[in-house]
Every structure is written in C-alpha cells, then in structure tokens.
Amino acid sequence: MFAVTLIDQQHRELVSMLNRLNDAVKNNESREDIYRIIDDVIAFTRLHFATEEQLMIQSGYTDIEWHKDKHKELIQDALHLKGKLAYVGEEMFTDWFNHWPFARVLAHIQYADKQFEDQLLQSGMKE
Numbered sequence: 460m461f462a463v464t465l466i467d468q469q470h471r472e473l474v475s476m477l478n479r480l481n482d483a484v485k486n487n488e489s490r491e492d493i494y495r496i497i498d499d500v501i502a503f504t505r506l507h508f509a510t511e512e513q514l515m516i517q518s519g520y521t522d523i524e525w526h527k528d529k530h531k532e533l534i535q536d537a538l539h540l541k542g543k544l545a546y547v548g549e550e551m552f553t554d555w556f557n558h559w560p561f562a563r564v565l566a567h568i569q570y571a572d573k574q575f576e577d578q579l580l581q582s583g584m585k586e
C-alpha cells in the first residue's frame with residue numbers, strides 16, 4: 460500500500476471518531492461514555508502521529524521537527540481539556556467541550572499533513 464493511502468485512511472478514521480465524540484456530547488450521553496470516546500480518540504491520535512513521524516523519518520522529510528511540535532501541542536491540548544472536563548458541572552460541560560481542538564486538528568490535516576503527503580506521493584513510498 461502507498462504510505463499516503465495509509466495516512467488518508469487514518470485521517471478518515473480520526474474524523475469519524477471526532478464526529479462520534481461530538482454526537483455523544485450533543486446527545487447528552489453519559490460522562491463515562493464520553494470519557495471513553497475521548498480516551499479512544501487520544502489513543503488513536505497518538506498512533507496516527509507515530510505513524511506519520513515514522514514515515515517522515517523513512518522518507519527524509521525536512522520539516523519533521525516543526526511537524527512533531529504541532530503533534531505534541533495537539534495532544535497536550537486534548538489532555539489538558541480532558542483534565543478540565545472532569546471538574547466542570549453539567550451546565551458548563553458543553554461550553555468547555557467546545558474548546559476541544561476539532562478545528563485545529565482539521566486544519567492540521569488540510570495544511571501541515573497535506574504538505575507532507577505531497578512529498579510522500581512524489582517519492583512513491585510504500586509502507
């Protein structure tokens with residue numbers, strides 16, 4: 460499989476998990492369920508970032524340190540918010556949840572990952 464196909468698949472999976480998380484909050488599902496989905500999202504995101512970083516090393520991508528910093532920031536923000544959510548009451552929960560870095564994750568996929576994927580595509584690298 461082309462390496463870029465694997466990344467695209469993981470992006471689709473990640474977006475669908477984020478939609479699932481959004482729905483769970485909108486539908487007032489139990490906190491236990493929401494925390495479980497958050498943990499799943501974070502675990503999958505870590506796996507995805509590790510996959511990208513591995514492919515960056517293998518393909519000799521030049522912006523790797525900058526890109527790794529962006530990954531680290533997104534994980535830290537998600538973990539920080541998860542910690543906050545544990546302390547907020549029902550009426551503030553949705554407000555706080557709206558700070559989840561959805562838009563930043565999508566922007567990361569559209570811009571930072573796109574640059575890397577273009578290079579991978581040119582290299583024709585398979586995983």
Ligand SMILES: [Fe+2]
Nearest residue numbers: 470511568572
């Ligand atoms: Fe990505």
Ligand SMILES: [Fe+2]
Nearest residue numbers: 511567571572
């Ligand atoms: Fe990335």
